[in-house]
Amino acid sequence: MALRLTSSLLKSSNGQALQQLNKFSTSTKTWSRGQKTFATIAGLTVGGAGALLYALESAVSASSDAVHAPKQNWSHKGLISSLDHASIRRGYEVYKQVCAACHSMQYIAYRNLVGVSHTEAEAKAEAEEAQVKDGPNEQGEYFMRPGKLSDYFPSPYPNEEAARAANNGAYPPDLSWIVSARKGGEDYIFALLTGYCDAPAGINLREGQYYNPYFSGGAIGMAQALYNEAMEYSDGTPATASQLAKDVSVFLKWASEPEHDQRKRMLIKAVGIFSLLIGLTYYIKRLKWSSLKSRKIAFYPKNKPE
Structure with missing residues (x-):
């Protein structure tokens, strides 16, 4: 009698264990027809x-007449x-002495320079x-x-019409987000600034136009x-054309x-934190599941009557 009672209890506990295992198992889950559809x-x-996006991007790149x-x-x-x-600081000098004569940066304030390329006192002096x-x-x-830190970089022209009138009808674009607005980013800016050359045979340029193969159409209204x-850098760096283009590209x-820089610092912090969390999560997972995964289920059938 005691043997039969023990056998029934074992069978009951084994059945409960199997039910718990089935709850944790995902192999028996089936999707409905609607879910699959x-x-x-x-x-x-x-x-x-x-x-479609890849095809459109490839088509636009292939149809462009500008050199990549x-x-x-x-x-x-x-x-x-x-x-x-240091290059950002020199690039600001290039913008201030060369580019600011035609191009605006209406979304950049003098306070943005503080802690990046200038001290607070230097930024105030610039403003x-x-x-x-x-x-x-x-x-x-x-x-x-006089300007203050809260002021934005001044525009060289009072309005768009005045800008076009001073540049033979061409409107110099704002440079605040020009790197993000052009395909190729800083590579495009550097290539454009250093890519001026004589127009090849068969290409006629109107008065006030110059040839640059990196500009769409080749004819650009901005002279080299x-x-x-x-110009001269305040830190004594040799001011070659390529150095000027490189520095202003980094500044833009x-x-x-x-x-x-803040985004990349956050990446370093995130990798460090998640590395610790992954290790801790793995340890807790092994701790919580060790008893379930190492459990052995034994089945003892009832003894047949003699």
């Missing part, structure tokens, strides 16, 4: 959209590499060199005042602005992505 349609839609900018070995292209902040229109005052009149020794890269 939805998953198939979703996969085809995502795959088709990706293929070669990729440069930028120091900030590494996974955790930061921007060259005070600019004259900013302010007002009205108590008499209702507008007036000019960077030459060897076109920072202007388009001011969070560049």
